[in-house]
Amino acid sequence: xxxxxxxxxxxxxxxxxxxxxxxxRLPHDENATFEPDVLLVGGDGDAQLxxxxxxxxxxxxxxxxxxxxxxxxxxxxxYKRHTGFRAATxxxxxxxxxxxxxxxxxxxxxxxxxxxKPARAAKPKADAAATAEKPKAAAAKKPAAKTKxxx
Numbered sequence: 001x002x003x004x005x006x007x008x009x010x011x012x013x014x015x016x017x018x019x020x021x022x023x024x025r026l027p028h029d030e031n032a033t034f035e036p037d038v039l040l041v042g043g044d045g046d047a048q049l050x051x052x053x054x055x056x057x058x059x060x061x062x063x064x065x066x067x068x069x070x071x072x073x074x075x076x077x078x079y080k081r082h083t084g085f086r087a088a089t090x091x092x093x094x095x096x097x098x099x100x101x102x103x104x105x106x107x108x109x110x111x112x113x114x115x116x117k118p119a120r121a122a123k124p125k126a127d128a129a130a131t132a133e134k135p136k137a138a139a140a141k142k143p144a145a146k147t148k149x150x151x
Contacts, residue, residue: 004055004097007037015055015094025088028059033095041097053098060091 003016009024028034034057041053065087072081 002041002043002097004038004042004053005040006055006057007039008057008092009090012039015097017094017097019094020060021092021094022065022089023092024090025062026059026090026092028090030059030061033058055097056095057092058095060093062088062090065089 001016003014005012005014007013008021009026011023013021013023015021026034035054036057038053038055068085070083070085073079
């Protein structure tokens, strides 16, 4: 089955189609579809760096993670502090990996295709002759260097 490694919220995740992820809060609205940065795409035993392939994801909901309790304590001083933290999260579902264009490109790579190179336009011989004459004409216009005998 195809998988991709994508970058979401500054972290990298290995995802497959239909997978649900809980990631750090994203700036997208609920039910919005977006395309995360694709770092690597792989499948049945082959992985390739391919920025052309796209991963489509949809935001399901925004929420907050579980509360983390933090306690500070110093013995023999009567110092106790308690605080908590809840991370802002976004739940995302991966809708598709790859695009129809990329699948067509993969199909054409499997079948041997003939290479067709565009024909080069030949320069007209008149242009080649004109460029060859220019340096000679420029050399003829330069005054000859004076020698010590001429002074």
